[in-house]
Each structure stands twice: as C-alpha cells, then as structure tokens.
Amino acid sequence: MRPGLIILLLFASFSYSPGQSSIPPKDIQIKVAVLAAPEENRKGAKVYGYNAQGEFTVLREGENEMICIGDDPKQNGLSVACYQEDLEPFMQRGRELKKEGKSFREIFDIREEEVQAGSLTMPDNGATLFVLTADEKEVDWSKGKVLDGNFRYVVYIPYATVESTGLPLKPEAPGMPWIMDPGTHRAHIMITPPKD
Structure with a gap:
C-alpha cells in the first residue's frame, strides 16, 4: 500500500465521529x-x-x-414525549434555561417566578404530557419500532393541591394516579401504568 494512502486512511479514522452516525434519519425519528x-x-x-x-x-x-419531542441521541435508552400545544411555552422555556446550564431547581424556581409574574403562561384547564421510554435493546432504529416500552402520563393542573383534587402524594397501588409538585405552577397528576 502506498504511504500516502495509509496516511489518508489514518487521518480519516481519527476524524470519524461516532456520535454523528447515531442520529437516525428524519423519517425514523x-x-x-x-x-x-x-x-x-x-x-x-x-x-x-x-x-x-x-x-x-x-x-x-x-x-x-x-x-412531540424525539429521542436525544446523546442519551442512553429511548425517551420520547408528546404534549398538548398549550404546554409549549412552559416546555420551550425549560429547554432555553437548560441550554443556559441552569440546574433542575433553578429552572423550577425561574419558571415559578415567571408564571406568577404573568410572563410565562400555563394552561388554564390542564394539559397532558405522554412519555414513552425503553431500554436501547428494545428499539429497532432501522425500522423505527419500539419492541417493549413503558408509558407514563402527566396531566398538568397548575396550582392544584391534594385538597383540590383528592389525589395522594404517592401511588398506593400500581398505576394509581397521584399528584406531584402540588400548589406550584407545575402541579401535575402522575399516572404510570404497571408494565405487563
């Protein structure tokens, strides 16, 4: 093999980025x-x-x-989510703050202040987030199929409480709805159906 070709092949192998090849085509995403x-x-x-x-x-x-939000190719496993459009300002603001390097607690506090100030809107009548997760081995990316996944449902009802909903603070049986972050801008009902 010629020396020039060897050098070219070596350079190509060092410049290859495996992360780029892990992003599925648009239609599969x-x-x-x-x-x-x-x-x-x-x-x-x-x-x-x-x-x-x-x-x-x-x-x-x-x-x-x-x-809908596609799977982050930099994260292990599958996590995709879909939500009602009235949640978009809340979700978009969270993405912006995360990109700025804010922690979960900082994002929570900033959005709480902005909702109270009226600069960030939350849905008046509740809105639902649907989440599907799966282990990487359960996803066939060549066909865009999830072989075995877990669903979770989140119904945002800003400032709802245990008293206003009658929901407990934790599930007492598999799949039982419960309330998380009660009394805050992101109060929500959590429903995680048991896995078959």
Whole structure:
C-alpha cells in the first residue's frame, strides 16, 4: 500500500465521529417520536428532533394540537414525549434555561417566578404530557419500532393541591394516579401504568 494512502486512511479514522452516525434519519425519528402520542394524534403532530449535526430542530410542522419531542441521541435508552400545544411555552422555556446550564431547581424556581409574574403562561384547564421510554435493546432504529416500552402520563393542573383534587402524594397501588409538585405552577397528576 502506498504511504500516502495509509496516511489518508489514518487521518480519516481519527476524524470519524461516532456520535454523528447515531442520529437516525428524519423519517425514523418522527416515526418513533409520535409513538408516545395517542394514535389519532400521531399523523398531524409537530415533531422536534435532531439534524445531522446533532442540533435540536423542527423535523415536521404540525397540523393538530400535539407536539412531540424525539429521542436525544446523546442519551442512553429511548425517551420520547408528546404534549398538548398549550404546554409549549412552559416546555420551550425549560429547554432555553437548560441550554443556559441552569440546574433542575433553578429552572423550577425561574419558571415559578415567571408564571406568577404573568410572563410565562400555563394552561388554564390542564394539559397532558405522554412519555414513552425503553431500554436501547428494545428499539429497532432501522425500522423505527419500539419492541417493549413503558408509558407514563402527566396531566398538568397548575396550582392544584391534594385538597383540590383528592389525589395522594404517592401511588398506593400500581398505576394509581397521584399528584406531584402540588400548589406550584407545575402541579401535575402522575399516572404510570404497571408494565405487563
């Protein structure tokens, strides 16, 4: 083998970035992201995901009230979510603050202050977040299929309390709804169906 070709091959191997090859094609990202949504909302949902450079971006504009977030290729395992569009200001603000390097507690406190000040809106009548997670081995990325996943449902009801809902602070049986962060801007009902 010629020395020039050897040097070229060595350079190519050092410049290869395995992270770039782990970003699925746009159509597969969309197919997997919308699996978190109710079936009747999947076709017209807006979908965020990642471009070839790993940047968070809109993969598809929406035609209904559902917004879906694709799997982060830098994280192990699968986690996709879909939510009602009235939650978008809350979710978008969280993404902005996370990008700024804010901690979970800082994000919580900043959004709480902004909701109370009226500069950040939350849905008046509640809005639902649907989450689908799975181990990496349970995802067939070549076909965009999740072989075995877990669902979780979150219904945001700002400033709701145990007293106003009758819900407990923790589940007392598998799949039982309970309230998290009661009395705050992000008070929500948690429902995690038991895995078969």
